[in-house]
Amino acid sequence: MRLLPTLFCGAAVTLSLLTAPVAVADDQLAASICDYVAADDKSRLRKVLSDYRLRLRNIYDGVVCDGESMIRYAFKKEAVDVGEFIVKQLPGSSISGSGDIDWAESNGFSASPLLAVLKSRAGDGD
Numbered sequence: 001m002r003l004l005p006t007l008f009c010g011a012a013v014t015l016s017l018l019t020a021p022v023a024v025a026d027d028q029l030a031a032s033i034c035d036y037v038a039a040d041d042k043s044r045l046r047k048v049l050s051d052y053r054l055r056l057r058n059i060y061d062g063v064v065c066d067g068e069s070m071i072r073y074a075f076k077k078e079a080v081d082v083g084e085f086i087v088k089q090l091p092g093s094s095i096s097g098s099g100d101i102d103w104a105e106s107n108g109f110s111a112s113p114l115l116a117v118l119k120s121r122a123g124d125g126d
Contacts, residue, residue: 034065040079056089083114096122
């Protein structure tokens with residue numbers, strides 16, 4: 001009779017221990033990615049993506065930097081090299097439908113070279 005509750009509690013504790021570090025690791029990875037965007041460090045961003053075997057298009061929607069998408073964060077931090085890398089890794093259809101072009105123009109980034117890259121990629125379609 002006691003065996004079943006004991007097994008159930010043991011399984012619950014084990015599962016909670018297995019899932020907690022993953023969330024912390026994901027938060028740390030996202031923080032590192034945001035730091036590399038802010039520093040305009042394309043090589044370190046590429047390295048962390050390679051080390052974790054990630055594709056930017058697969059994680060782009062899940063990574064939020066200071067409440068903004070990675071492209072918008074790159075605009076704010078004037079990270080042209082990293083922003084261009086991000087834009088080139090995403091499908092053109094995703095960029096054209098995101099509203100980032102309108103956002104950049106309405107927030108005073110009309111002169112940014114990143115906006116030209118964004119517009120060019122959005123025009124390609126995919």
